[in-house]
Amino acid sequence: MKKLILLMLLSFVTAIAQQVKVPSYFTVSDSFSDSLHAIIKSVGLDSTFNVGEDGTEQISFAVVDLNGPKPVLGGVNFDNFIYPASVYKMYVAMTILSEISNGDYFLTTPYIVRSPNDVDKSREIAWDPRPLLKSGDTVTINYLLDLMITRSDNSAANCLIDVATRDSINSLMHKYNWYGSEVTRKFLSRKFEDSAYKNIRGTETCALHASDFMYRIYTNRLVNPWVSMQMKALLGRQLDTTKISAGLPSGAMFYHKTGWWSYWTNDVGIVDNGRIKYIIACFTPVEEDRVRPDFKIISRDVFNLVERRYNLEHGK
Numbered sequence: 001m002k003k004l005i006l007l008m009l010l011s012f013v014t015a016i017a018q019q020v021k022v023p024s025y026f027t028v029s030d031s032f033s034d035s036l037h038a039i040i041k042s043v044g045l046d047s048t049f050n051v052g053e054d055g056t057e058q059i060s061f062a063v064v065d066l067n068g069p070k071p072v073l074g075g076v077n078f079d080n081f082i083y084p085a086s087v088y089k090m091y092v093a094m095t096i097l098s099e100i101s102n103g104d105y106f107l108t109t110p111y112i113v114r115s116p117n118d119v120d121k122s123r124e125i126a127w128d129p130r131p132l133l134k135s136g137d138t139v140t141i142n143y144l145l146d147l148m149i150t151r152s153d154n155s156a157a158n159c160l161i162d163v164a165t166r167d168s169i170n171s172l173m174h175k176y177n178w179y180g181s182e183v184t185r186k187f188l189s190r191k192f193e194d195s196a197y198k199n200i201r202g203t204e205t206c207a208l209h210a211s212d213f214m215y216r217i218y219t220n221r222l223v224n225p226w227v228s229m230q231m232k233a234l235l236g237r238q239l240d241t242t243k244i245s246a247g248l249p250s251g252a253m254f255y256h257k258t259g260w261w262s263y264w265t266n267d268v269g270i271v272d273n274g275r276i277k278y279i280i281a282c283f284t285p286v287e288e289d290r291v292r293p294d295f296k297i298i299s300r301d302v303f304n305l306v307e308r309r310y311n312l313e314h315g316k
Contacts, residue, residue, distance in 0.1 A: 020208055020209075025071065026071050026073040026215075027072050027073065028074070029073070030074075033074040033075055035074070035305055036061065036074045036302070036305070039302060045059050045284060045294060049285040051263040051264075052262075054083075057285035058080055058082075058285065059076055060079075060080040060281070061075045061077065062208055062210070062280070063211075063279065063302055064278060066277040066278050066279065067313060071215060075207055078206065078208045080206055080207070081206045082204060082285065084264075084266055086261070086266075087257050087283070088181075089149060089257065089259075090257045090268075091173060092164055093149055093160070093234060094213070094231060098227055099164060099168070100141070108140050108141070108142065109140060111139055113138075113159055115135040117133075117159050118132075118134050118155045118158075120153060120154050120155045124152045128150075133153070133156060144156040144159055144160050145160065149235065150234065150239050152259070154188075166197070169183045176216070178205075180206070181203075181206065182203070184197065184200045184201055184202065185197065185200065185202060205283075208281075211280075211281045213268075214279045216228065217235070235256055235270075238254070238255075238257065238269075242292055243296075244269065244271075244280060245267075245299070247301075248271060248303060249273065249303065251274075252272070253271070254270070254271055255270045255272075260288040262287070263287055267280075267282050268282065268283075276303065
């Protein structure tokens with residue numbers, strides 16, 4: 001019965017996911033979107049791409065300009081749901097921090113790693129010195145959080161999904177109307193999934209939801225200020241700097257989460273150089289090696305675009 005209710009709920013969620021609404025605190029700018037579309041088109045990412053057995057897919061891209069009196073949203077297919085790869089680990093981290101804030105456990109609470117959660121056979125960031133997690137290891141919740149976000153460790157993510165529970169993660173996401181972006185899967189083979197999740201749809205998200213997530217961090221409204229600031233600190237220590245980070249000017253801070261697997265290459269975060277501030281969310285159905293140079297160009301051109309908008313806004 002529990003499995004049936006879960007499947008019915010997710011069928012309902014999938015049906016309404018296509019009715020994504022832009023939050024009222026964002027102003028949608030068609031001219032901004034046109035400029036962003038030109039950037040995406042310049043690198044050839046305005047197309048439909050083959051993603052193997054999943055068929056075809058398009059980019060999901062959003063930018064939120066934070067430099068005026070009200071945040072301005074633009075993008076390309078920003079309501080398109082797409083596989084986020086490891087980006088959805090940030091939704092898991094939000095829930096863990098929320099539960100810590102509620103006093104359910106602590107950053108220092110010990111956790112024993114158990115199979116089949118210990119899936120990683122190599123480090124996602126090869127030069128990171130921290131060893132791979134293995135069954136029987138005792139670590140803290142804080143250690144798992146840092147591994148999951150900064151190194152994008154899949155074993156840590158599986159452990160924390162168990163700690164938070166998918167029901168709690170998705171209940172919190174629904175509070176912010178992120179329907180369709182539910183965390184449905186761990187980072188392991190379906191044969192090792194909990195029985196209720198063996199046949200569930202894959203996790204998806206869209207650039208709009210990811211941007212709203214970052215905006216709530218930026219405004220200290222992701223659950224509460226403590227959760228927001230803890231989340232920002234984790235994202236600021238991201239070790240993968242090969243995507244959006246590569247096109248930013250020196251001195252710009254990027255609080256972000258990346259994700260890459262098979263056809264999918266993604267990056268979402270907050271850019272802040274002390275003057276120019278914006279959120280960027282780029283989800284692409286293109287292999288990492290192929291699209292990495294495009295990320296650098298997109299990042300550079302978006303920064304320049306937002307800087308021009310800033311100069312116009314401030315009469316410079």
